[in-house]
Amino acid sequence: NEAANGAYTFTWRVFCDWYVEFMKPILNGDDAAAIAETRATCAWVLDQCLILLHPFMPFMTEELWQRLGEHGPARETMLIRASWPDYGASLINAPAAAEMAWVIRLVSDIRSVRSEMNVPAGAKIQLLLKGASDTSLARLETHQDLILRLARLESAGAADTIPEGSVQSVLDEATLILPLADVIDLDQEKARLTKEIAKTEKEIAQIEKKLGNDKFVANAPDHVVQEQHDRKAGYQETQSKLKDALARLSGAA
Secondary structure (H helix, E strand, O other): OHHHHHHHHHHHHHHHHHHHHHHHHHHOOOOHHHHHHHHHHHHHHHHHHHHHHOOOOHHHHHHHHHHHHOOOOOOOOOHHHOOOOOOOOOOOOHHHHHHHHHHHHHHHHHHHHHHHOOOOOOOOEEEEEEOOOHHHHHHHHHOHHHHHHHHOEEEEEEOOOOOOOEEEEEEOOEEEEEEOOOOOOHHHHHHHHHHHHHHHHHHHHHHHHHHOOHHHHHHOOHHHHHHHHHHHHHHHHHHHHHHHHHHHHHHHO
């Protein structure tokens, strides 16, 4: 079950949901070398998906394996006879994985806010990052074209101040700011922030209850207890930013 979930999650949530979208600007561009590399990478990853999914979906994957082989190098064997891959550590690039995960979380957060606030799909809006680290700003600059396209933004950059009536969210150390006073219902945004604050209060209360249990503190490993303290601090920081955002939005209404 865990293996099936892992294969499904990578194939659908990572490859289909995100990588295919990331490819489109490259394939529509004019860089022949980048296009060829992207196509080759996509073909290789798709083959790996079929291999990993084969034990769970033997007939469908075998059919796709043979069909795809008609559009490239001939298959040397049926999929059922193909060697099981041994990737080792050669495919692990932690900095690249963290960078792309940040891009995905950023785009997902913006899409979520747009959806909750009923922002028209065709509306191009502005994104501002306040309190962002140098790493986050570098990622924003590197992937700006991709972020603007996927999040339907007009522009994106750093800011020291927050325009009145802005929708705000939190991504790691940064506050995401979307100036939407002209296109959203401010009362609805207040309700969203109030709900998020209530969720953090619930999480903090649950952690405090656990930490207040002398039996748990005495018997749990030190790193587990510390993890709970860290989680509490993280929720408190998020709650503080959300309360600030609600206060600023209330003052703008």
